[in-house]
Amino acid sequence: MAAPSPRAGVTVLSPQCCLLALLVSQALADLGEFSPGQSVGSLPVGAAAQERRYLLYDVNPPEGFNLRRDVYIRMASLLKTLQKSEDWVLVLPPWGRLYHWQSPDIHQVRIPWAEFFELKSLNQNIPVIEYEDFLAESGGPFIEQVYVLQGYAEGWKEGTWEEKVDQRTCIDQLMYSEDKHGYYRGWFWGYEETRGLNVTCLSVQGSASIMANILLKNTTARTIMLDRAENLLHDHYGGRDYWNARRSMVFAQHLRIVGDEFRANVLRSNDEADKTIFVEDWTRVKAKPNMALGGPYLAVHLRRKDFIWGHREDVPSLRKAAEEIHSLLKKLKLKKVFVATDADRGDLEALRKLIPEMVRFEPTWEELEFFKDGGIAIIDQWICAHARYFIGTSVSTFSFRIHEEREILGFDPKTTYNRFCGDKEKNCEQPTHWKIVY
Numbered sequence: 315m316a317a318p319s320p321r322a323g324v325t326v327l328s329p330q331c332c333l334l335a336l337l338v339s340q341a342l343a344d345l346g347e348f349s350p351g352q353s354v355g356s357l358p359v360g361a362a363a364q365e366r367r368y369l370l371y372d373v374n375p376p377e378g379f380n381l382r383r384d385v386y387i388r389m390a391s392l393l394k395t396l397q398k399s400e401d402w403v404l405v406l407p408p409w410g411r412l413y414h415w416q417s418p419d420i421h422q423v424r425i426p427w428a429e430f431f432e433l434k435s436l437n438q439n440i441p442v443i444e445y446e447d448f449l450a451e452s453g454g455p456f457i458e459q460v461y462v463l464q465g466y467a468e469g470w471k472e473g474t475w476e477e478k479v480d481q482r483t484c485i486d487q488l489m490y491s492e493d494k495h496g497y498y499r500g501w502f503w504g505y506e507e508t509r510g511l512n513v514t515c516l517s518v519q520g521s522a523s524i525m526a527n528i529l530l531k532n533t534t535a536r537t538i539m540l541d542r543a544e545n546l547l548h549d550h551y552g553g554r555d556y557w558n559a560r561r562s563m564v565f566a567q568h569l570r571i572v573g574d575e576f577r578a579n580v581l582r583s584n585d586e587a588d589k590t591i592f593v594e595d596w597t598r599v600k601a602k603p604n605m606a607l608g609g610p611y612l613a614v615h616l617r618r619k620d621f622i623w624g625h626r627e628d629v630p631s632l633r634k635a636a637e638e639i640h641s642l643l644k645k646l647k648l649k650k651v652f653v654a655t656d657a658d659r660g661d662l663e664a665l666r667k668l669i670p671e672m673v674r675f676e677p678t679w680e681e682l683e684f685f686k687d688g689g690i691a692i693i694d695q696w697i698c699a700h701a702r703y704f705i706g707t708s709v710s711t712f713s714f715r716i717h718e719e720r721e722i723l724g725f726d727p728k729t730t731y732n733r734f735c736g737d738k739e740k741n742c743e744q745p746t747h748w749k750i751v752y
């Protein structure tokens with residue numbers, strides 16, 4: 315049963331009453347005597363809503379978009395575990411301030427998930443809400459308990475792996491600071507008014523669901539944030555829950571449409587001919603293996619920037635990559651190659667000389683402003699996912715997410731789990747095939 319929304323509750327009272335209540339509660343807040351669990355917005359809420367608990371999370375700031383997508387899957391798994399005992403909802407951490415999102419003059423912060431993913435689809439796996447809906451629903455910008463997850467200072471002794479969680483002193487400098495009211499201020503996805511009531515460090519070793527008992531038994535807080543959630547591992551990587559969560563991460567329609575238009579206009583690719591039929595409701599999709607054919611083009615993901623700065627031996631030079639591309643085009647009897655890359659301008663010019671037939675998705679400034687760096691990356695991934703053959707970059711989560719997208723579409727794994735080899739790499743191991751579990 316859906317609980318009445320706080321706003322609906324407030325309307326039964328006279329406006330004067332509530333304005334006054336608001337002023338009083340703010341005055342109390344300023345005095346530091348205000349109990350955030352009793353904010354104006356939450357007062358009239360029915361009992362059902364009082365029981366609902368909110369799980370929030372964040373990830374280490376330098377982590378990129380596609381690792382964050384992976385952390386979402388771990389949190390979804392934890393939420394499923396929690397739901398077996400209580401009514402919980404996962405609050406989607408707004409996107410922003412990502413290191414790789416460097417397009418100038420575009421404000422890329424507090425971006426809701428709906429700009430990148432279909433909320434309806436996510437909700438078919440676990441209950442999720444956007445952060446702004448959480449603010450409206452829980453009645454205030456307070457998070458009762460923030461747990462900052464970390465490893466164990468002493469590490470772990472080989473051969474003695476065990477799953478455990480312990481309250482410990484913080485190892486790194488805390489990214490939260492107490493204000494004069496004793497509230498904790500922090501990044502909170504760019505929402506300055508958000509405050510934590512208590513920040514505690516927990517050392518964790520194990521999969522996401524080891525947090526379930528702590529959340530169910532050690533705290534009565536209704537709103538709990540796990541910061542540095544990437545410290546939790548997958549409950550079962552590649553298992554059924556993993557794939558359900560992954561399949562529920564359907565790209566937002568407006569991005570798919572742009573990708574499909576590009577496929578049709580530039581690559582002569584469409585779902586009918588490519589045998590990549592998209593069904594809106596992911597729960598009804600079960601791709602037959604090797605069903606998809608893919609559009610008449612080769613797609614490559616060439617990860618550069620921080621992947622080449624460290625002179626990693628598993629990342630090819632542009633010359634080596636171009637050689638591989640030409641040899642693949644010949645072998646596959648394809649004429650077009652779609653290139654997704656984060657290469658800088660210099661590398662792009664070099665690439666164009668090496669591969670004159672290269673096709674890229676190059677957004678106009680308006681498109682970039684509208685879809686943002688995250689949306690453009692998704693369009694690139696969508697186009698790569700529909701190619702006859704894909705080859706990516708070693709241990710790039712950007713490439714991994716393309717593998718999964720193709721797996722969902724039902725491509726022959728031989729056309730998907732491929733990566734470039736470094737110029738001098740000796741054992742160029744190819745990516746692992748992760749089969750969907752329905």
Ligand SMILES: Nc1nc2c(ncn2[C@@H]2O[C@H](COP(=O)(O)OP(=O)(O)O)[C@@H](O)[C@H]2O)c(=O)[nH]1
Pocket residue numbers: 377378379380381414415615616617653654655656687688690691692694709710711712713
């Ligand atoms: N548009 C676009 N962006 C890319 C491409 N490759 C990398 N990026 C950007 O760089 C980021 C790479 O970080 P991440 O998602 O963590 O993937 P990883 O670092 O390769 O594992 C992406 O999220 C994008 O913002 C690409 O081919 N196209």
Ligand SMILES: *[C@@H]1O[C@H](CO)[C@@H](O)[C@H](O)[C@H]1NC(C)=O
Pocket residue numbers: 479480481516528531532
């Ligand atoms: C949780 O509660 C149990 C039982 O009281 C206690 O032994 C344990 O240390 C607590 N764990 C944390 C992380 O607070």
Ligand SMILES: *[C@@H]1O[C@H](CO)[C@@H](O)[C@H](O)[C@H]1NC(C)=O
Pocket residue numbers: 512513514532533
């Ligand atoms: C903050 O939370 C921790 C963990 O639940 C608890 O041990 C501690 O007493 C709390 N601190 C305050 C000031 O309430």
Ligand SMILES: [Mg+2]
Pocket residue numbers: 377378379381711
């Ligand atoms: Mg990364």
